[in-house]
Amino acid sequence: MLLACVGGASVRAETLRIATGELPPYASSDRADQGMSLHIVRQAFAKAGVQVEYVFLPWTRALVETRDGKWDATAAWGRNAERDKGFLVSDNVLTEQWQILYRSDRNFTWSSLQDLAGLRIGVVADYSYTPVFWRMVKDGTLRADVAPDDVSNLNKLLAGRVDVVPLDRNVACDLLGAKFTGEQAHRVRAHPKLFVPDFTTHLMMSEKLPASAKRLEAFNRGLKALRQSGEYGKILQQQPCAADLAQALQGG
Known part of the structure; x- marks a missing residue:
């Protein structure tokens, strides 16, 4: 099976199923890239030789079922000490x-x-x-x-x-x-x-799944590589907003 190397570590290629919800433009089943945050997650995993598939669910169901181990991960969530229980939490995917x-x-x-x-x-x-x-x-x-x-x-x-x-x-x-x-x-x-x-958002993996720790390490390495390559910044620049709306939403 194909092996990819990120930061000197080899990671076996696999496909992960990630539970998410609708929050355009960050997560959306209607967008070709499935949303800015999910695109970042996909590309970060790709740097580690890992493919992903997204399953769109109500947010609470995505969280509960991932914590129970039904899905490999869930994305993307703000930090919350109570809700984070039972999860391993990634580095910052995107700051909202x-x-x-x-x-x-x-x-x-x-x-x-x-x-x-x-x-x-x-x-x-x-x-x-x-x-x-x-x-x-x-x-x-x-x-x-x-x-x-x-x-x-x-x-x-x-x-x-x-x-x-x-x-x-x-x-x-x-x-x-x-x-x-x-x-x-x-x-x-x-x-x-x-x-x-400072509203950071994160990928989360269940502590119940034995592979979660190594998968999260691979994701964090891939995310770092994505930032260093300049690809991360380009993804952030792909979110258009009409000038007049942008002005109003900047307090103008």
């Missing part, structure tokens, strides 16, 4: 830029999570956000209005049913450009302060 979206017809500013008290915050239950955010929701300091997905939250924002929506900049741009009219999209603004200063 989470901001707070609001309607252009209202004045909004914030400097700490406490400033969001009293506002209706549109969230998706499966998302990481931050541990502090979820603790403040649990203790009643913050009011979370849960939706099944980001499109639902954006619709609620436009309809005035929630006041703000934390969302990654690239996800917001992708959804506003693809799922909403121009008039609707331009009613959305993003506060320039990052909701999460």
